[in-house]
Amino acid sequence: MAGQAQYEELARQLSAVGAVKRDMGRILPPECPAGSAAVLTLLGRHGDMRMSKLAELLAVDMSVTSRHVAHVAARGWIERSPDPADKRSRILRLTPAGLEQLDELSRRTTHLLADRLSDWTDDEVGQLIRLMTRLRDSFGDCRSAPPRPPAPVLEETTRTPAST
Amino acid sequence: MAGQAQYEELARQLSAVGAVKRDMGRILPPECPAGSAAVLTLLGRHGDMRMSKLAELLAVDMSVTSRHVAHVAARGWIERSPDPADKRSRILRLTPAGLEQLDELSRRTTHLLADRLSDWTDDEVGQLIRLMTRLRDSFGDCRSAPPRPPAPVLEETTRTPAST
DNA sequence: TATTGTTATACTCTATAACTATA
DNA sequence: TATAGTTATAGAGTATAACAATA
Numbered sequence: 001m002a003g004q005a006q007y008e009e010l011a012r013q014l015s016a017v018g019a020v021k022r023d024m025g026r027i028l029p030p031e032c033p034a035g036s037a038a039v040l041t042l043l044g045r046h047g048d049m050r051m052s053k054l055a056e057l058l059a060v061d062m063s064v065t066s067r068h069v070a071h072v073a074a075r076g077w078i079e080r081s082p083d084p085a086d087k088r089s090r091i092l093r094l095t096p097a098g099l100e101q102l103d104e105l106s107r108r109t110t111h112l113l114a115d116r117l118s119d120w121t122d123d124e125v126g127q128l129i130r131l132m133t134r135l136r137d138s139f140g141d142c143r144s145a146p147p148r149p150p151a152p153v154l155e156e157t158t159r160t161p162a163s164t
Numbered sequence: 165m166a167g168q169a170q171y172e173e174l175a176r177q178l179s180a181v182g183a184v185k186r187d188m189g190r191i192l193p194p195e196c197p198a199g200s201a202a203v204l205t206l207l208g209r210h211g212d213m214r215m216s217k218l219a220e221l222l223a224v225d226m227s228v229t230s231r232h233v234a235h236v237a238a239r240g241w242i243e244r245s246p247d248p249a250d251k252r253s254r255i256l257r258l259t260p261a262g263l264e265q266l267d268e269l270s271r272r273t274t275h276l277l278a279d280r281l282s283d284w285t286d287d288e289v290g291q292l293i294r295l296m297t298r299l300r301d302s303f304g305d306c307r308s309a310p311p312r313p314p315a316p317v318l319e320e321t322t323r324t325p326a327s328t
Numbered sequence: 329t330a331t332t333g334t335t336a337t338a339c340t341c342t343a344t345a346a347c348t349a350t351a
Numbered sequence: 352t353a354t355a356g357t358t359a360t361a362g363a364g365t366a367t368a369a370c371a372a373t374a
Contacts, residue, residue, distance in 0.1 A: 002289040007277040008270055010289060012209070013296040014185055015202050019223035020303045021178055022342075025363090033363060038179050045176075051333060059183035064365055066334055088332040088373045106172055113171040116302050125166040125174060128299065131292040132177040138280050139184045186365075189340090197340060215356060225343055230357055232341090252350045252355040 027108050031075055032101060035068040040077060040094065040102045048093045050083065077101050191272050195239055196265060199232040204241060204258065204266045212257045214247065241265050 002010075025034050032040075042057045043049070049057075055065035069092065072078050077098035083089035094102065117125060166174075189198050196204075206221045207213070213221075219229040233256065236242050241262035247253035258266065281289060 002278075002281065002284060002286045004270070004274050006286065006289045006293065007274045007281075008205075009293050010277060010296075011188065011273040012205060013293055013300070014181070014188065015198065015205070016223065016300050017178070017181060017296055018185070018341090020299060021182070022223075023303055024175065024178065034179065035364065041172075041176060041179070052331090055333095059180065059186075060364085061366055062333065063335080063367080067364090070334085086332080086374075090333075106168070109175040110168050110171045113174060114166075117166065117171075117299075120166060120298075120302070122166045122170065124295070124298075125170045127291065128295040129170065129173050129177055131288065131295060132174075132181055134284075134288075135184060135281075135292065136177070136180050138284070139187055182364090199341065216354090224341085226356065227344080227358080228342055234357085247355095250351075250355080252348095254356075 024109060024112060027112050029101065029104050029108065032105065033071075035064075036072045036075075036077075037105050039065075039068050039072050040098055040105060043078060043092060043094050044099070044102045048091055050089045050091060052089075054092060072098070075101075188273060188276060191276050193265065193268050193272065196269070197235075199228075200236045200239075200241075201269050203229075203232045203236050204262055204269060207242060207256060207258050207262070208266045212255055214253045214255060216253075218256060236262070239265075 021034075028034065028037055038058055039054065042054060046053075046057065051062060051065055051069065054069070055062040058065055058068075069078065069080070073080055075097075076095055079093045079095055080090045081093065083091050185198075192198065192201055202222055203218065206218060210217075210221065215226060215229055215233065218233070219226045222229055222232075233242065233244070237244055239261075240259055243257045243259055244254045245257065247255050
């Protein structure tokens, strides 16, 4: 359990990390904004999937996903095949051109990060990745989760919450 | 020095942290979007300052800063006084209403983070803060900076922006 | 009736460029 | 001429709501 000052500082850092994201966005290939890059990356990492699954991985509304997907599909980077098991669904799959684009993406981001993080150790980068992943997990699928009331759960609590 | 796989994973996590930021954005007070919250937070933390200084801290273009500042000024949360030393400049300062708003902001974000990060230790939160801060430093003021990380030591002499 | 996906609309954030007023 | 700040405009990302097709 952390203190209020830490929470405020974390909130500030979360806000500030936007600058890093914007910097990364500036080196993206033409016609491939961040939203498209995210689609390609997730398809490359998790393989073929349906729109709903992609929306879940992107952690954005399906309408947003639909838009991004339409963008990359229009450029021939992915294919949308009808799902034989459910005709409402569409299966998304990277095309060879999409794989190339993904490769180019990887090249650019790797190059930028290698430059900016040249004095970071392997372990430090690993720690940041691990903590950011956990942060994401802790927030979970809260896209539609109403402000949860103070958790009544007490399992595995090693410390009592400070105050309330 | 980290490997390509790590860089790709870090890029992915940076993209994914947007979901957390959006979640935080949803609990902001009325009339106070993320941009306004950032202005209030930085003024509260660093004290009175000029537009250009705020733009630097926000890591966005001055035009963007001007917009956010106009928004919070219109709501009476900050004051813009002319700088006696340079009539082109304006000194920004939180008003009592701005302090109240800042307090409300702090309350909300702290509450949300305390809920979501209830199973994080103080040390873990501290590590994440430290690594994110360092990440930001490593990227530096790269809004228009070509690959040139070495940052000359800043001497914070000149003018001190109002230390209370 | 419920679910999958698309589209229309609106809002926030951002950068570039043109503009003003000072320096 | 150069700098501090404002405003207009354009582009990307997102959410909500209305809609179509299928389950």
